[in-house]
Amino acid sequence: MHSKQKFRFEVQYSIRLMEKIEEGENTKEKLADCMGIGMPKIQTYCEWLVLIDAIEIKDSEIRLTKLGKSYLKLKYSDDLLEPLMLYHLLRNPEEGENQGHFYFSKIVTEVLYDYIFSYDNTLTVNKIRKTLGIEEKEFIASTLNTLCDADTGFGKMGLVEKGQNMGGEDQYEIHSYWIEPLIGAYILYDLWKPNQVAMGIDKIINDKYNLGRFFLMDEDAVIETLEEIQNLKLINIEKIAGLNQIRIDQNISKEDILNKIIEIS
Numbered sequence: 001m002h003s004k005q006k007f008r009f010e011v012q013y014s015i016r017l018m019e020k021i022e023e024g025e026n027t028k029e030k031l032a033d034c035m036g037i038g039m040p041k042i043q044t045y046c047e048w049l050v051l052i053d054a055i056e057i058k059d060s061e062i063r064l065t066k067l068g069k070s071y072l073k074l075k076y077s078d079d080l081l082e083p084l085m086l087y088h089l090l091r092n093p094e095e096g097e098n099q100g101h102f103y104f105s106k107i108v109t110e111v112l113y114d115y116i117f118s119y120d121n122t123l124t125v126n127k128i129r130k131t132l133g134i135e136e137k138e139f140i141a142s143t144l145n146t147l148c149d150a151d152t153g154f155g156k157m158g159l160v161e162k163g164q165n166m167g168g169e170d171q172y173e174i175h176s177y178w179i180e181p182l183i184g185a186y187i188l189y190d191l192w193k194p195n196q197v198a199m200g201i202d203k204i205i206n207d208k209y210n211l212g213r214f215f216l217m218d219e220d221a222v223i224e225t226l227e228e229i230q231n232l233k234l235i236n237i238e239k240i241a242g243l244n245q246i247r248i249d250q251n252i253s254k255e256d257i258l259n260k261i262i263e264i265s
Helices: 011-022 028-035 039-051 066-073 078-090 102-116 125-132 137-148 181-191 201-206 219-231 254-264
Strands: 055-058 061-064 160-164 170-174 235-238 245-248
Touching (some): 011 028, 061 066, 066 078, 066 254, 078 181, 102 137, 102 170, 125 137, 137 160, 181 219, 181 245, 219 235
Antiparallel strands (some): 160 170, 235 245
């Protein structure tokens, strides 16, 4: 599920749909009519919007979530909007209702992360296909092109740059992205499990579905980001008596952090 959408994810197109929903075009039929497009595209984009937690659908009525309304407030702040959207696509695709997108998750956390720290940080669709054991080249290419397209996708983040190798085949160069501290804090709070006491820093750096792998950050980048989040008094880093972990402030919610993100946008 959610692995083979017929239409590629686009950041600003998603924002336009959210604006229409906020204006009262709150069914798929109304959206298709006002946007002048067919139902298949609307169906696919509603799937995308659910994946990034922008909407909820109940009895055929579409409503913006708190996060969806926040996306609209961040629509002119690419350095805040895009990492927040991308994070939701990168979450564990097998986690249930808080799942991410299969191809985004697998390609970034399992392939790009491993190659960025190798001697050659360039990849082709075929190389990724063989690494993952996946046959569908078109879905891999679609995901990569979304990651590198600065006009419609996440290209402004610079995680992936598209070029060509000596044989004329599309080649993708991989780079790390340092997130804003408040975005990092939001993600840590969102990942925090009920009744969880602490989170190991090694997990934040290395776990498949955590900050380090999400944004292809090395150990130094993650630790520096955590220190910046601590300076904002949103986490405590504990390194005494053999500990190497963080704790969050139980009096603060991820919604509180989202409000702080909007304030700086």
